[in-house]
Structures are given as C-alpha cells and as structure tokens.
Amino acid sequence: MFSLANKTVIITGAGSGIGQAIAVLFAKQGAHVEVLDLKQEAAQSTVDQIKAAGGSGCGRACDVGNYAEVKALFDEVAKTHGKIDILVNNAGIAHIGNALNTAEEDMDRLHRVNIKGVHACAQAALAHMTAVNKGVILNMCSIAAQMGLADRFAYSMTKGAVLMMTYSIAKDFIKQGIRCNCIAPARVHTPFVDGYLAKTYPGQEAEMFQKLSEAQPIGRMAKPEEIAALALYLCSDEASFVTGSSYPIDGGAVNLR
Incomplete structure (x- = not known):
C-alpha cells in the first residue's frame, strides 16, 4: 500500500522540517522527488538524505512567489520526467502580530509566499496535470484557518486563503481527474x-x-514524520476518492480544548 513508484513529485519548502520529512518518505515509497527550497543548500541537504537511502531526488532553488521562475522550473521538470504527478505546496512563512501591530510589509511578505506561492505552483502544475487529466495537489494549511489564534493575524489570514484555494481547485478540476486536499496541523x-x-x-x-x-x-x-504519513495517504492512489477536504492533524487542538 501507499506506493508512489513511477510518480514524479514536486515538494516546495522541502529543505527542512515538514517538507523534508515528506520528501524523504515519498522517495522511500518510490517517487522521484523534486525538492524545492528558497536556498539551494537546504534543498540539496534533503536530496542527500534521499539518495543515502537509495531514493531518487533533485534539489532546486526556487522563489515560489515568482510566477515566471516557478513556471520555468515546473516546465523543465515535466519535460525531463514526462509528467508531474503530485505537487505538495508546503512552502510557507510565519508571523507573530495582531491587526494593530502587523505592518504593511509583513502583510505583503506573507501574501507573496503563503498565498501567491501556493497559486503560482498550483497553476504551473495544473498546466501539465490537465493535459493528461490526472494529478494530485496537497496544500499545507493550519488550524489557524479554522480557529482564532492569538497574535497570528496575517498568518491566519493566509492560511484561510489556502483553505479556500484548496476547495476551489478541487471543485474546478474534479472532472479532469485532479484531486486537491489540504492538511491542517497544530504546532509541529x-x-x-x-x-x-x-x-x-x-x-x-x-x-x-x-x-x-x-x-x-x-x-x-507533532513530529514532522507524522505529518508526512498523512501526506503520503492523501497523495497515494489509496486516497483516490478523497478530494476537497481539509484534514486536521492537531492533537485535539480544535475540538478538545
């Protein structure tokens, strides 16, 4: 179960943390993993782990908020491997502050990475997935999209947008065989x-x-590996009936407080 053999996967923000755990696990399950991170050395560190375990991976520096850069990179991956089967939109940045003390530059920075970055990558992947009527997109959301968290004004705003982008993509492309879900972790x-x-x-x-x-x-x-396990299920063929859903993985944070 949960084999990703012969799948080409792109994972953003995979140079550390949750993204790295997902990349290593997906490679272990047989996928070729394109590891994207803002810093090339971080991406390569994850690829080194993948190859040390006998997996297949390639590390690339990428600014997810740059549409032209993202499109060119995704087109290159599709040309090299013939397809893009799975996209994991994991790249994101945090911010601490409320509506009063969050500055305009803070809003712009989070919007560029957490919202535009998800859109740019989804758009670039969909261009190839719609050509073959098949594909999976998994977005990294947060419990912040569903409940009030103190001093997380801008961050919560962006994760609310990720949740709605997930539902919208799932709705718009369900007839083309493309699934889209998101994971909503608590603190990891x-x-x-x-x-x-x-x-x-x-x-x-x-x-x-x-x-x-x-x-x-x-x-x-949570441990990053626990998030990765849920990501594996949602991106695998075993989850072929699952789309348009947000999966909490929160240790009871939303419903058991």
Missing part, C-alpha cells in the same frame, strides 16, 4: 520552533518548549 516541532524559542526566550528554551507542548490537549507537539 520543527527547526522553526527551536529558532523561535532561542530568539524569543533565550535561556528559557526548555521551559517554553514544555509550555508550548502542553498547550495542545495531547500534551506534545
């Missing part, structure tokens, strides 16, 4: 979390890590 233990704690709470990292973990009903943060 990634390098971003460690960096945030080191910057914001120097000397108190362990204490604050425990506090953030216990804020979720299940009592801990």
